[in-house]
Amino acid sequence: xxxxxxxxxxxxxxxxxxxxxxxxxxxxxxxxxxxxxxxxxxxxxxxxxxxxxxxxxxxxxxxxxxxxxxxxxxxxxxxxxxxxxxxxxxxxxxxxxxxxxxxxxxxxxxxxxxxxxxxxxxxxxxxxxxxxxxxxxxxxxxxxxxxxxxxxxxxxxxxxxxxxxxxxxxxxxxxxxxxxxxxxxxxxxxxxxxxxxxxxxxxxxxxxxxxxxxxxxxxxxxxxxxxxxxxxxxxxxxxxxxxxxxxxxxxxxxxxxxxxxxxxxxxxxxxxxxxxxxxxxxxxxxxxxxxxxxxxxxxxxxxxxxxxxxxxxxxxxxxxxxxxxxxxxxxxxxxxxxxxxxxxxxxxxxxxxxxxxxxxxxxxxxxxx
Amino acid sequence: xxxxxxxxxxxxxxxxxxxxxxxxxxxxxxxxxxxxxxxxxxxxxxxxxxxxxxxxxxxxxxxxxxxxxxxxxxxxxxxxxxxxxxxxxxxxxxxxxxxxxxxxxxxxxxxxxxxxxxxxxxxxxxxxxxxxxxxxxxxxxxxxxxxxxxxxxxxxxxxxxxxxxxxxxxxxxxxxxxxxxxxxxxxxxxxxxxxxxxxxxxxxxxxxxxxxxxxxxxxxxxxxxxxxxxxxxxxxxxxxxxxxxxxxxxxxxxxxxxxxxxxxxxxxxxxxxxxxxxxxxxxxxxxxxxxxxxxxxxxxxxxxxxxxxxxxxxxx
Ligand SMILES: Nc1ncnc2c1ncn2[C@@H]1O[C@H](COP(=O)(O)OP(=O)(O)OP(=O)(O)O)[C@@H](O)[C@H]1O
Ligand SMILES: [Mg+2]
Numbered sequence: 001x002x003x004x005x006x007x008x009x010x011x012x013x014x015x016x017x018x019x020x021x022x023x024x025x026x027x028x029x030x031x032x033x034x035x036x037x038x039x040x041x042x043x044x045x046x047x048x049x050x051x052x053x054x055x056x057x058x059x060x061x062x063x064x065x066x067x068x069x070x071x072x073x074x075x076x077x078x079x080x081x082x083x084x085x086x087x088x089x090x091x092x093x094x095x096x097x098x099x100x101x102x103x104x105x106x107x108x109x110x111x112x113x114x115x116x117x118x119x120x121x122x123x124x125x126x127x128x129x130x131x132x133x134x135x136x137x138x139x140x141x142x143x144x145x146x147x148x149x150x151x152x153x154x155x156x157x158x159x160x161x162x163x164x165x166x167x168x169x170x171x172x173x174x175x176x177x178x179x180x181x182x183x184x185x186x187x188x189x190x191x192x193x194x195x196x197x198x199x200x201x202x203x204x205x206x207x208x209x210x211x212x213x214x215x216x217x218x219x220x221x222x223x224x225x226x227x228x229x230x231x232x233x234x235x236x237x238x239x240x241x242x243x244x245x246x247x248x249x250x251x252x253x254x255x256x257x258x259x260x261x262x263x264x265x266x267x268x269x270x271x272x273x274x275x276x277x278x279x280x281x282x283x284x285x286x287x288x289x290x291x292x293x294x295x296x297x298x299x300x301x302x303x304x305x306x307x308x309x310x311x312x313x314x315x316x317x318x319x320x321x322x323x324x325x326x327x328x329x330x331x332x333x334x335x336x337x338x339x340x341x342x343x344x345x346x347x348x349x350x351x352x353x354x355x356x357x358x359x360x361x362x363x364x365x366x367x368x369x
Numbered sequence: 370x371x372x373x374x375x376x377x378x379x380x381x382x383x384x385x386x387x388x389x390x391x392x393x394x395x396x397x398x399x400x401x402x403x404x405x406x407x408x409x410x411x412x413x414x415x416x417x418x419x420x421x422x423x424x425x426x427x428x429x430x431x432x433x434x435x436x437x438x439x440x441x442x443x444x445x446x447x448x449x450x451x452x453x454x455x456x457x458x459x460x461x462x463x464x465x466x467x468x469x470x471x472x473x474x475x476x477x478x479x480x481x482x483x484x485x486x487x488x489x490x491x492x493x494x495x496x497x498x499x500x501x502x503x504x505x506x507x508x509x510x511x512x513x514x515x516x517x518x519x520x521x522x523x524x525x526x527x528x529x530x531x532x533x534x535x536x537x538x539x540x541x542x543x544x545x546x547x548x549x550x551x552x553x554x555x556x557x558x559x560x561x562x563x564x565x566x567x568x569x570x571x572x573x574x575x576x577x578x579x580x581x582x583x584x585x586x587x588x589x590x591x592x593x594x595x596x597x598x599x600x601x602x603x604x605x606x607x608x609x610x611x612x613x614x615x616x617x618x619x620x621x622x623x624x625x626x627x628x629x630x631x632x633x634x635x636x637x638x639x640x641x642x643x644x645x646x647x648x649x650x651x652x653x654x655x656x657x658x659x660x661x662x663x664x665x666x667x668x669x670x671x672x673x674x675x676x677x678x679x680x681x682x683x684x685x
Pocket of ligand 1: 019041042043193
């Protein structure tokens, strides 16, 4: 597979402030690549460097193997869907899409064919004569994407294009966008701070925090094997338990929670005794009233605080005895747990191999406290 | 009393409250605009009285007098000064407006532009005389520094008139330009660049069409008053900068030929009005429609659709 976009050790400084810090990535042709990170972590800055609107302070950006350092934005084979879309208000839909083709000096019949073809493709045939303010939010979205796709870019860059839409439409557009990408086969580099967008659409995701990449991987890898505390917390839902790591007499480790309770840990982590750790357990890894057969299970009694019913995504909010934290536990809708009411006492447990732990010092910007 | 929304929508129709609300401004327009205009039209077809005023004998003498070549010379002069001063004003105002819109200290800059309005217009002209006069500040400076042996004559020529006119009307051009450019979304320029436009192409195809309303407003706000300038050429001009405004005043006060003054005024009014209308039509804009929003060409079919949607919305 050919590499469409390759970013090598790219850094961007604004004065003393490092907005993007030594970031590397490479995207194969035809893939959907997402960059996921909280607000202000440097996503837009990175994208603008790829598009050519900022010059990187260090590192190189290559498109299909060609160095882009001294190439003007209008000469780069990438197109950017802006965070605010930036559709031209004084032009109708047709002219917006035709803009890039006209700049290339293409002939009118060829332009008409391409523009109408693309309007069809994004599901808005015959909308060419409409003005931009006659379009709905979702339609503008599609026109902004069509305006770029018509130029057949090597890479299409999208800067949180669904950010301005309401939740319902965003759900819908997620799927639409994924389908469109599969259809046209263009390489997408997609920026978002919404982890579910990134997970649903992407072939690979880079998780970004404070200007750095924390981890690059498939959505499954990020979910099941987070490489850092940040990723564990940012991708998907997670319960966080603050604990201190201790070594037992056989050289294994266990985590001691604030109330003196010990948890087994299992897995290839970089552990050291006596340090403060965060232990992460996903809601679906927590089992209600487990059958205590396995050795590796951490089990504790808990009080049910609330039932958060949400169909297949229902949860229990529980407080284990002696805990300061509340834990979120997946509540399978299999009728097995229908008898549980708020205030009931249950036992909850998890398999030690299903939890991950990271040293507390890992935290940088993002913290939910 | 309950008014149905349908009736409110038809405001302006006979017997609707709209007519009542419009009455004061209608009265104002009639008394202070239409009536004087009617008087000017009427006077231009009458015979001049012996000491100003008119005699009620209809004649076309005034219009015959306009055909006189001296009138053509003054007109030409006025056009040259007006075009020149407007052009210079615009050339300064566009970058100024752009800079102000992009600056982080907009309020301060706006204040600076508006400070001249705090001082009377005539006093500011006299200030220029104090600067440029034979014994003025500039000449004092030149002589003191030895750059000139004797005072240079800066005043009483076309250059001085243009300078003071540009100075006077610059804020009127900067303000509308500033307000349109300020509303312009500069990410559009980047979008244009991203889609393959050169720097100049992006400005031509995206910036200018979006701020043309402001450019037009600035142009009209400068050109029209400069075309009718009177005080500036009177105070700092010479024989080569005698303008139509001065001619009208002289006909009125010195020659006491009120019909001729009226006829000249009328011709100027007609010519400028026609010019403005043509410009507006060519641009498809409204004079005060600042931002460039709402200036989009709306294809007939879709505008009808939009109208339909409004009608439905209105009847709910
Ligand atoms: N031109 C600039 N000059 C100085 N600092 C800047 C500039 N542009 C961005 N920054 C800073 O760089 C950091 C990253 O900004 P960036 O716009 O890339 O964030 P982002 O990840 O896109 O955030 P969001 O999700 O809110 O859009 C921010 O702290 C911002 O203040
Ligand atoms: Mg951003």
